[in-house]
Amino acid sequence: MFKFLKLVQNENMKSFRRFSTLVMFIMLLCALVFIGVVNKHYETHDSNKTWQQQLQAENHDLQKQFKANPDEHTKEALAINTYRLDHALKPTDSTSFWGSVKDAVNGMQFVMIFAIIIAGGIVSSEFGSGTIKLLLTRPVSRSTILLSKYVSTLFTLLVFGVACFVFSCLIAAALFGFDGLSSPYLFYSEGAVHEGSMLLHIFGLYGLQMVPAIMFVTVAFLISTVFRNTALAIGLSIFGLMAGSLVLQFLARFGWSKYVLFANLDWSPYFNGNGPFQKGMTLGFSATVLAVYYLLFIAFTWIIFKKRDVAA
Amino acid sequence: MTQPVIQLQKVKKKFGNKTIIKELSFDIFPGEVFGFLGPNGAGKTTTIRMIVGLMNMTEGDILIFGQSIKSHYKEAIKHVGAIVENPELYKHLSGYRNLIHYARMVRGVTKKRIDEVVDLVGLTPRIHEKVKTYSLGMRQRLGLAQALLHSPQILILDEPTNGLDPAGIREIRQYIRRLAAEEGLAVIVSSHLLSEMELMCDRIGIIQNGQLVGVHSVGEFVGEEAEIIVRLTLDPIDQAVQLVKRYDYKIIKKEGHDLFIRMENEAIPILAERLIQQQIKLYGIHAEAKSLEDRFLEVTGGQDIV
Missing domain, CATH: 3.40.50.300 (P-loop containing nucleotide triphosphate hydrolases)
Structure with missing residues (x-):
């Protein structure tokens, strides 16, 4: 076990001591600063009204809407707004600390791309540079080497995710201060509004982003191992990341499309009350489908890597 | 062992x-x-x-x-x-x-x-x-x-x-x-x-x-073989060739004033003496140690050349 951690440490050293990795962190920081500054710029918008007046106006509209078309969503929004007014809880919009941090969850799109870039090169670059020969002629089995690379890839993803969160907190504090730090996360369940921890809510959002992130990273890792081609691994994975939802729209009319990988990556509908992609899909269903894909990817990657002759 | x-x-x-x-x-x-x-x-x-x-x-x-x-x-x-x-x-x-x-x-x-x-x-x-x-x-x-x-x-x-x-x-x-x-x-x-x-x-x-x-x-x-190749630089070369042939030495090739002869190590001073006696100018004697390269080519593909 100790030795395995050293192998992961090796892989981390190789990834994090690359100049390109540093550039990725800087790009992530820049992107988050940009989001923050844009939000800050629109802060003054509509500021002649207090947030109470704004919410009352919003509720007025929502009530009209509810009368015309009574649905669960409108009811929830109304209940939460009313709760805010009753308990003097300012909404966490983009110009509050938590609102800004919540917006920055979108930074996970960058994190995914960066993690794919690292995953796509972690095996193939060793073949490309020929270093694989020195790496594999050690008293360590090939599966262990591959596992250390995979664990290191997931670790990198985690580090990028944590960086995204930490950067966004710092930026939010710098731009908006700690206003509303204690405000809770409000959610509607079983006919009543409840208060939850904002921090946990945001961690939950990150968690939801991690599901596709892990799948795409695993796909990039697979392609990198099987084809030993970094460009192909990164290109195909990012294409999947971008085109996934498009493909899904096209396939939505087929019943079997619920078994497609892309259809099961977004778990947010199971938590925010939006309907799932296809009727009958549940969290358990998506988790099972992804688990099957995941195990297939992993098994395929390992079998190929173990058998292969190294001619690099 | x-x-x-x-x-x-x-x-x-x-x-x-x-x-x-x-x-x-x-x-x-x-x-x-x-x-x-x-x-x-x-x-x-x-x-x-x-x-x-x-x-x-x-x-x-x-x-x-x-x-x-x-x-x-x-x-x-x-x-x-x-x-x-x-x-x-x-x-x-x-x-x-x-x-x-x-x-x-x-x-x-x-x-x-x-x-x-x-x-x-x-x-x-x-x-x-x-x-x-x-x-x-x-x-x-x-x-x-x-x-x-x-x-x-x-x-x-x-x-x-x-x-x-x-x-x-x-x-x-x-x-x-x-x-x-x-x-x-x-x-x-x-x-x-x-x-x-x-x-x-x-x-x-x-x-x-x-x-x-x-x-x-x-x-x-x-060093498998007892015979080695010796390069002699001589003038006049034709006269030298006749003499060498007379004593039955194996000439490998002639290159300008250089003559390559296969012979035993001990025979070198004897040949030199004979050449000098015949007034042939002897500018140099160089023993061409058979290198690994020659042997290598011989073992792997030398046959094709001969």
Whole structure:
């Protein structure tokens, strides 16, 4: 076990001591600063009204809407707004600390791309540079080497995710201060509004982003191992990341499309009350489908890597 | 003789239908430097890759200290330090971090050992610089350092002097000889620099078309024949040719004022005396020691030329 951690440490050293990795962190920081500054710029918008007046106006509209078309969503929004007014809880919009941090969850799109870039090169670059020969002629089995690379890839993803969160907190504090730090996360369940921890809510959002992130990273890792081609691994994975939802729209009319990988990556509908992609899909269903894909990817990657002759 | 450290047992390698290595068998013993010689495409690198487990063999087995590379890879490979082809290291890391990287992969390599090896290959002044700033020779040394890090008993070096300057080649050669002599390491070297092999190796195995054509000890291999070739620079040459023919010496060829003759070592002064007696001007006598290269070409493909 100790030795395995050293192998992961090796892989981390190789990834994090690359100049390109540093550039990725800087790009992530820049992107988050940009989001923050844009939000800050629109802060003054509509500021002649207090947030109470704004919410009352919003509720007025929502009530009209509810009368015309009574649905669960409108009811929830109304209940939460009313709760805010009753308990003097300012909404966490983009110009509050938590609102800004919540917006920055979108930074996970960058994190995914960066993690794919690292995953796509972690095996193939060793073949490309020929270093694989020195790496594999050690008293360590090939599966262990591959596992250390995979664990290191997931670790990198985690580090990028944590960086995204930490950067966004710092930026939010710098731009908006700690206003509303204690405000809770409000959610509607079983006919009543409840208060939850904002921090946990945001961690939950990150968690939801991690599901596709892990799948795409695993796909990039697979392609990198099987084809030993970094460009192909990164290109195909990012294409999947971008085109996934498009493909899904096209396939939505087929019943079997619920078994497609892309259809099961977004778990947010199971938590925010939006309907799932296809009727009958549940969290358990998506988790099972992804688990099957995941195990297939992993098994395929390992079998190929173990058998292969190294001619690099 | 002592127990062999590496045993190749009827090793066969096929790529599809093509047989690259045909039943290769040989043993390597501790303390010897074994040269692996063969024209390009003969299967040298494939064989080395199979020894270090980078390629699977189709049939046969390779034992390192009696352990099969197929079934007991980890136990077998821990005795081996290797450079397969060029020493490709992580260019974006410093030489020192490269060594730390490999040190972490085996048990028992201390910081002190790393410093020791760095010192040994003479990289101490620049070990903390990135490998991309190194010359080919320095990379070769760093490659050697990573191979020696875990104090292996077998060293496998593919083209170890590639890219080194003459001083560097000499240094590496002396170093390899010392490792074999003092520490009893078995060293397998492949090189296209045949003259280099001659100076470095104890035994040479010649491989051609995936088959071992012969294993010779360097002494017998080169000096097998009693007769040597002597180059004489003479004037007038035609008169000299007549005289040489009269005494039944074998003329190999004539080149300007140079005459190449195959004869026994003892016959050289006698011939010289005869030439001088006939008033033929003798400008030089040069014994052309038969080099490994000649023998090599002879063994592998010389027949085609004749």
